[in-house]
Amino acid sequence: MSSTRNKLIELLSKNEAQYISGQLLSEQLNISRSAIWKHMNELKKDGYEIEGKAKKGYRIISYPNKISENTISWGLQTDWLGKKIVYRDSITSTQRLAHELALDGAEHGTIVIADEQTKGKGRVDRNWHSQKGKGIWMSVILRPTILPYLAPQLTLLTATVLANVIDQYAKIKPQIKWPNDILIDSRKMAGILTEMQAEQDHVLYVIVGMGININQDQSDLPDDILNKATSLRIETGQEWEMLPMIQQIIETFESKYMHYIDNGFKEVKQNWENYGFRLNERLQINSGNKRWEGLFLGIAEDGALLAKTDTGIIEKVYSGEISWF
Structure with a gap:
């Protein structure tokens, strides 16, 4: 959102109970009356309800709940994350567009978000069902100052962000299934896909994609995932406003990311294990050609499982399919 439009909404919101004249807005923003009128029309397109009366001026009646670059930006309390937001009504994949933008030089903290993905993807090129207006489909472009081998920690960091926000926002405690799934009652509500472009000792960029099921009901879920997936609405029995949740995710992510960059992985590890799915239970690991069983102890200092x-050896697992008994 332009800084002018941001200031315009701020002035209107401070004067909700009364009209504010076009002349005063013009003086405060240092733009013409006709420019004010154009900005008002753009805000109306985003769903802001604004009343204009001759000789009185303008006042804001209601704020939109729809997702757009403007509505996400307004009131967002961040220093760098989401200063550039690219919104699409419908898109093949936010992840794909984020890669294109990153290769074209998009700045650290750029966010790509859509109402719908027609070819959303998860790990191992699995499809991610991304129905219009039913969830949060978002990718974040990061240019972190970490070595490439540490990039998988960003998946675990993002999982703690989503778990914290769901816990605080919906008052329901999710669990994190290593490395990238957010579960409620053992069913998947959200997934994270982290992809990186790097040289040997230098990260060029990381794309962190998030797919979060919010307002689907049972009939919205495809048959093949009906017993494995869930949504916030299914679990709580109520519909949720997504806009404040998106802003809370962005603000929490920036805060936790900066703490991680400054202080390392220790606190992320503790937070992750607080939400860890089936900690201290037996599991089966398929990694490469090797299949074995063991006791899940948590995550290591580098993020490995x-x-x-059964012979008492503690193993680190960096990739593979995990299943529990």
Whole structure:
């Protein structure tokens, strides 16, 4: 959102109970009366209800709940994350567009968000069902000052962000299934896809994609995932406003990301294990050609899964398919 439009909404919101004249707005913003009128029309397109009366001026009646670059930006309390937001009504994949933008030089903290993805994707090129207006489909472009081998920690960091926000926002405690799934009652509500472009000792960029099921009901879920997936609405029995949740995710992400960059992984590890799915239970690990069983101990200082084999050896797992008994 332009800084002018941001200031315009701020002036209107401070004077909700009364009209504010076009002349005063013009003086405060240092733009013409006709420019004020054009900005008002743009805000109306975004769903702001604004009343204009001759000789009185303008006043804001209601704020939109729809998602757009403007509505996300307004009131967003961040220093760098989301200063550039690219919104699409419908898109093949926010992840794909984020890669294109990153290769074209998009700045650290750029966000790509859409109402609908027609070809949303999860890990291992799996499809992600991304129905219009039913969830949060968002990718974040990061240019972190970390070594490439540490990039998987950003998946675990993002999982703690989503778990914290869901916990605080909906008062329902989710669990994190290593490394990238957010579960409620053992069913998947959200997934994270982290992709990186790097040189040997330098990260060029990281794209962190998030797919979060919010307002689907049972009939919205495809048959093949009906028993494995869920949404915030299914779990709580109520519909949720997505805009404040998106802003809370962005603000929480910036705060936790900066703490991680400044202080390392220790607090992320503790937070992750607070939400860890089936910690201290037996699991089966398929990694490469190796299949074995063990006890899930948590995550290591570098983010790897820690499991104790039946012979008492503690193994680190960096990739693979995990299943529990």
